[in-house]
Amino acid sequence: MIIVNNDFEPKLVGFLCRWCSYQGADLAGTSRIEYPPNLIPIRVMCSGRVDPSFVMKAYSEGADGVLIFGCHPGDCHYKEGNYKTIRRYSMMKKLLGEFGIEDERFRLEWVSAAEGEKFTEVVKDATEKIKKLGPLNWKEVLEV
Template structure:
């Protein structure tokens, strides 16, 4: 392929911290890679691990889940549950051979526009290294 590979990243951002953090990065005119498809959820605790699996099925090369720092959750404890869940699905995906460089979680608060940039750059760079995801993409198998 002559064209440079641009990874597709699906990012689940919590409404109260990371989404606002990404917004801040935008209003502060901080440049960050445009590979993200952001899906806003009310809390990272709402991110069902199936969302991650489904994102990969539908063409994501990487997934990012981002929410409030521990202790700062708008719903007090949603991100703690999310953290447990995420750590397990990440282990499971790695176990069946999915590159862990595709699966990330971060804490980005509403005031961390600059951190948001760093996180996105790292996520995109790692997904780029991992290359296009095709292991269990739907990709019209046997259509």
């Protein structure tokens, strides 16, 4: 059942790599670029640190979408952390698909420290799309 609620504000969790994406988000802030407050960033040292269990935990705690932000391929501060992310991401995507979680709810995006604007655009886009999809309601389902 899909609850159609225009006031619905999705909760998004973002895992941001400390070197590129977190600084990109910081740049968006220092540049005073506005973007939806729906995404709450969690800083990790590297996108390669994002354990699949973090993503599952976020959904189970009531997140409507999870975004992973990393450095552009080849730009990883730790040489190859984001390549590990790519592999984990495609694996998780399949798994989440099996659970019926839509593509739009789980995204991997490359945001460099210079791309404050891109960061805000990704967040805007993800918020809009997930708003249309409606809430995920995993928390309630799990509690029942």
